[in-house]
Amino acid sequence: MPHAWIEYSVNIEETPELQDLGKCLYDAMLQTGIFPVAGVRIxxxxxxNCMIGDLTPANAFIHIALRIGEGRTNETIKAATDAIFERVSHHLKPLADRQPLAVAMELSEIDGRYSYKMNNLRDYMRAG
Structure with missing residues (x-):
């Protein structure tokens, strides 16, 4: 159950980096090898409406929140989070080179005792 929320300041909406960020994150999540395709949601x-830093209009932000199900070791989670953030940071570097940009990412584990699911995506996904 790897879910991700990307929030961003609207002043970067038209940038190519933002336009491709979802796919970048999707690819990075799958490349870790620990997340099932049918569980990925971005x-x-x-x-x-946001206020960023000293309120300079060019200031921008991107916040990524990842939530995953239980059952992985701390080492596995750390390695995956590091790899994902490295790939996202590399993808966003050209944007950061052009304007003020604050990027943050966090990962949290969902307590399985309180996590409920109904998912038939695997039944509809193409083989491969």
Missing amino acids: RIQPVV
Whole structure:
């Protein structure tokens, strides 16, 4: 159950880096090898009303929140989180080179005792 939420300041909405960020994150998550394809969900949401740093209009932010199910070792989680953030940071570097940008990412584990699911995606996904 690897879910991700990307929030970003609307002032970077038209940048190529933001346009491709969802796919970058998707690929990075799958490349770790620890997340099932049928469980991946990525939500990408602009934040229109926000205040960033000293309120300079060019200031921008991206926040990525990852939530995963239980059952992986701390070492596995750390390695996956490091790899994902490295790939995302590399992807966003050209944007950061052009304007002020704050990027943050966090990962949290979902307590399985309180996690409920109904998912038939595997029944509909193409083989391969």
